[in-house]
Amino acid sequence: MAITLNDRLPIPHKDAEVKNITCEFCIVGCGYKAYKWPQGREGALKNNALGVDLGEQQPTYGEWCSERMYNTVTDRDGKKYNLMVIPDQDCVVNIGQNSVRGGMMGVSTFNATSATRDRLKEPMIYRGGMLMETSWEEAATLVAKVYKRVIDNDGADEISHKTFDHGGGGGGFENTWATGKLFHTAIGTNSASIHNRPAYNSEVHSSREMGIGELNSSYYDTSISDVMMVVGCNPYECQTNLFNIHMQPNLEGATIENKKKEYESGESAQKGKIIFVDPRRTASVVIAEKIAGKDNVLHLKLKPGTDITLMNALVTYIFEKGWEAKDFIKNHTENFAEMYKVNKISLKDAAKITDLKESDIVKAAEWIAKPKKSGHRPRNAIYYEKGIIWGIKNYECVASVVNLGMLTHSVGRVGTGICRAGGHQEGYTRPHYNGPSRQNLAVIDTDIIEGKYLVYSIWATNPFGQSIATERLRNAVTKRSQIVKDAINGYHGNDLDELAEIIYRATKIGGLFVVDADIYPNQATQRSHIVFPAATTMEMNLTSMSGERRLRLSEKVMDAPGSSKPDCLIAADIANALKAEYLKAGNKEMAKRFEGFEWKSEEDAFNDGFAGQGASMASQGGGTGKLANYSNLRKAGNNGVQLPIIKRDGDKLIGTRLHYSDGKFGTKSGRATFLPTPQPAMPAQVAKQQKRFKYWVNTGRINEVWQSNYHTGRLEFTAKRWPMAPLEIHPKDAKDIGVISGDIVQLSNDYGSTRAIAVVTDCVREGEVFGGFGFQNSIINDLCTDYVDPDTKIPFYKGTVADIVRVGRSEPLIKDMTFVERA
Amino acid sequence: MVEERQKNSRRGFLKLSALGIGAVAVAPSLMASGHGKSGSVFSEYPNTKIGSLSALKKSGELDFSYPSASSLCKAVFVDGEAKAFSTICTHKGCPTAYNKSAGVFECPCHFTKYDAKKDGQMIIGHATGGLPKVLLEIKGDDIYAVGMDGLIFGRINNNIG
Ligand code: SF4
Ligand code: FES
Numbered sequence: 004m005a006i007t008l009n010d011r012l013p014i015p016h017k018d019a020e021v022k023n024i025t026c027e028f029c030i031v032g033c034g035y036k037a038y039k040w041p042q043g044r045e046g047a048l049k050n051n052a053l054g055v056d057l058g059e060q061q062p063t064y065g066e067w068c069s070e071r072m073y074n075t076v077t078d079r080d081g082k083k084y085n086l087m088v089i090p091d092q093d094c095v096v097n098i099g100q101n102s103v104r105g106g107m108m109g110v111s112t113f114n115a116t117s118a119t120r121d122r123l124k125e126p127m128i129y130r131g132g133m134l135m136e137t138s139w140e141e142a143a144t145l146v147a148k149v150y151k152r153v154i155d156n157d158g159a160d161e162i163s164h165k166t167f168d169h170g171g172g173g174g175g176f177e178n179t180w181a182t183g184k185l186f187h188t189a190i191g192t193n194s195a196s197i198h199n200r201p202a203y204n205s206e207v208h209s210s211r212e213m214g215i216g217e218l219n220s221s222y223y224d225t226s227i228s229d230v231m232m233v234v235g236c237n238p239y240e241c242q243t244n245l246f247n248i249h250m251q252p253n254l255e256g257a258t259i260e261n262k263k264k265e266y267e268s269g270e271s272a273q274k275g276k277i278i279f280v281d282p283r284r285t286a287s288v289v290i291a292e293k294i295a296g297k298d299n300v301l302h303l304k305l306k307p308g309t310d311i312t313l314m315n316a317l318v319t320y321i322f323e324k325g326w327e328a329k330d331f332i333k334n335h336t337e338n339f340a341e342m343y344k345v346n347k348i349s350l351k352d353a354a355k356i357t358d359l360k361e362s363d364i365v366k367a368a369e370w371i372a373k374p375k376k377s378g379h380r381p382r383n384a385i386y387y388e389k390g391i392i393w394g395i396k397n398y399e400c401v402a403s404v405v406n407l408g409m410l411t412h413s414v415g416r417v418g419t420g421i422c423r424a425g426g427h428q429e430g431y432t433r434p435h436y437n438g439p440s441r442q443n444l445a446v447i448d449t450d451i452i453e454g455k456y457l458v459y460s461i462w463a464t465n466p467f468g469q470s471i472a473t474e475r476l477r478n479a480v481t482k483r484s485q486i487v488k489d490a491i492n493g494y495h496g497n498d499l500d501e502l503a504e505i506i507y508r509a510t511k512i513g514g515l516f517v518v519d520a521d522i523y524p525n526q527a528t529q530r531s532h533i534v535f536p537a538a539t540t541m542e543m544n545l546t547s548m549s550g551e552r553r554l555r556l557s558e559k560v561m562d563a564p565g566s567s568k569p570d571c572l573i574a575a576d577i578a579n580a581l582k583a584e585y586l587k588a589g590n591k592e593m594a595k596r597f598e599g600f601e602w603k604s605e606e607d608a609f610n611d612g613f614a615g616q617g618a619s620m621a622s623q624g625g626g627t628g629k630l631a632n633y634s635n636l637r638k639a640g641n642n643g644v645q646l647p648i649i650k651r652d653g654d655k656l657i658g659t660r661l662h663y664s665d666g667k668f669g670t671k672s673g674r675a676t677f678l679p680t681p682q683p684a685m686p687a688q689v690a691k692q693q694k695r696f697k698y699w700v701n702t703g704r705i706n707e708v709w710q711s712n713y714h715t716g717r718l719e720f721t722a723k724r725w726p727m728a729p730l731e732i733h734p735k736d737a738k739d740i741g742v743i744s745g746d747i748v749q750l751s752n753d754y755g756s757t758r759a760i761a762v763v764t765d766c767v768r769e770g771e772v773f774g775g776f777g778f779q780n781s782i783i784n785d786l787c788t789d790y791v792d793p794d795t796k797i798p799f800y801k802g803t804v805a806d807i808v809r810v811g812r813s814e815p816l817i818k819d820m821t822f823v824e825r826a
Numbered sequence: 827m828v829e830e831r832q833k834n835s836r837r838g839f840l841k842l843s844a845l846g847i848g849a850v851a852v853a854p855s856l857m858a859s860g861h862g863k864s865g866s867v868f869s870e871y872p873n874t875k876i877g878s879l880s881a882l883k884k885s886g887e888l889d890f891s892y893p894s895a896s897s898l899c900k901a902v903f904v905d906g907e908a909k910a911f912s913t914i915c916t917h918k919g920c921p922t923a924y925n926k927s928a929g930v931f932e933c934p935c936h937f938t939k940y941d942a943k944k945d946g947q948m949i950i951g952h953a954t955g956g957l958p959k960v961l962l963e964i965k966g967d968d969i970y971a972v973g974m975d976g977l978i979f980g981r982i983n984n985n986i987g
Binding site for chain 1: 894896897916917918919920921928929930935936937939941943944945947948949950951952953954955956958974975976977979980981982983984985986987
């Protein structure tokens, strides 16, 4: 049995193995050090791996391991170890600081006696009415036999998949390469979608088509900007150390010396200001005010869905004042006049549409464009994220912000940037996707509801909590999966060809063959017929890049539970099994498509993809990715290298701090292109809900909850803090509904219904509620409509409407929840 | 760049801190010698009288150190009950300030907040747990600190440092 001592930890032995870990969670990509040493051994107070005298109270900012940074782990040979995962003081990203998420990497690792005990450990097959353990060989062979039948008889596009496409835990260049190679070229299906959305698309199509890659700056440049503009993003909670380590010192004035060093001579350098565009008073707003004073913080608390109008109004006002970056626009951009003709809007009209004061719009324009005392143009670090990416119309939402950035030359200049703030880290390197243009992409999850496809492969994600109209999706897949389950239940033999044929035939009468790869059981597992257990951060070597394109190798520290494998090797198993099936059938041509998966380790997948393909693939490493290998990345440590790599100097990789400093952009002409971004009308589906229901429903992430809450919903600390999703309700609305903080409420509309815990607060606007995103036991996306931007197929997750009623209260449920105002 | 910024944030901290860095800096260990010699899984915490209940009720808060001089703690009177916590933020070790009217411990460094009424639960912020609790025993009007639940920032063992 496990004894939990929460007032002491073992002392790391001086011979502890020390590894570099990049945080597996958010885009910021903080550096951590893992210390691993055998159980039963202990270091001494004065002589230990941390190199500090642990007999003494460590000072503020000193080296420290919290209880949740520690775990005991068991490797496959049965040996037990102590493990500490603590923030790295030498990493320039986080200089020794953690957020609540990254700080819990230790306790998130697998331990058979802890909250992580239910990790998937062995492949499973649905037989006899339940999932049960099987061999890798049987699981991969059965999948291959069913896939082969589908490919041969119905075409590869009948195999739909929803696969992670990111860095960090569950992703990385190794795994996105392998799954991309499996689906895009080997299987050859175009019926693809990405972990958090129903199609295979970029969230920033417009920025890229304007010639501006979405991660074009660095955190250092943010720290030396004059003005930070944060649109639809709550960095204190969601990009924590970007805020604490880089924005906060700027707001405090602690980076003025750096500004003086980096700015032109004679240019004014003062402490930074920040503008937030958000319908909600977020924690970031309140904390920025505490840091910088109200005079240096501007919160544009606009009406949801009107960001485009606000951006257009800023563009108009700045242009009318003559504060636009004339030389830059003339020499490095195009299409200004066409954009301006459409986007021009008066302050008065904009104020009316956005619910903002004209004077506040003017103030924002002055901050970002009015020449500084010295006559120089302000340097703006502009960040945007899901508040607009998942806004009323993805394409124009993002483009409108980029227009403003271009107008003010906030790209390619020291102290500037027009970047997405990001959710997870990135790790994209894949063969080209051969699907249709962005306007014609399949919306996979809607298709599934409508009965399309024979196979649904779900890889390291839970679409049943995180897609559009999720209640409908759950119900549809439950029914369609059951048709296959019933067919399997009627077969008691064990001939895999017979079984595959039975499954295949069931898919032809409305069934859906569901294959899941993940680290924990979830709502996808419940509906699956084959389940593959995957490894995650610390259980494999993994490369990813951060929000400032910082590539690191996060090293393997421990074995994955059971026989689970890195996703890249799971993809290889499936490909190799398909190859064997085709060879057996004498079809050499098809067998050839499945070649190139002869990998022994994740390093082989890295060398094949990121470092092997160079510019011939869609890769965030670009043509110079070839210069990186595990050995030079290991040497580069937690500071890694900012992509793209420029050159290799001996073993040292030299990277890129800022993009576009040469003024050449990613369009045919090399000029950044302004785009017209008219304010769109409310989508019909949402407008219909507006007519029928009362409360506007916005959603978003909470500090303590990561992605689908897969670790954080299990860990004692965070699970107690948030037993269900909170629903922020304005006091006036709460009175109308008759709820107080802590009550359970039900929300419902035409798409579904869900429940949440009421949190009464005036941080939301009247008539608008905000629900926590990512919870698996109270799924706010059940209310989301099936609308997607017709131009990008990106949903409007942030906009739906519902009625709300109080259903009751359970004191034990909320015993450990605090309702003190967060913002 | 790192050092530069580290200095900057420390300077910021000093400016904000009510207690100053000295209060949490290195102090000779009081308890180190007891460690591991008792033959018990938990080496023993001292029983320390920290003050009077009636005075705490009146003032609403009471500062003390526990289990050793360099570990700052505070007893508070909330919801009709005496509770006590280590006041050192378990994010990066800044001393928190107690907002008596709200019953909230607030860290001036990166704004983590802890709710005294909910056993030190984190309201928002970057710690990986609530504030460590000091276990109290009330004997008549005397309040004794008798143990701790949760690891104090900057220690590998609450009884060392
Ligand atoms: S800020 Fe992001 S990357 Fe850094 S520790 Fe937190 S979750 Fe990890
Ligand atoms: S030290 Fe308290 S919030 Fe960082």
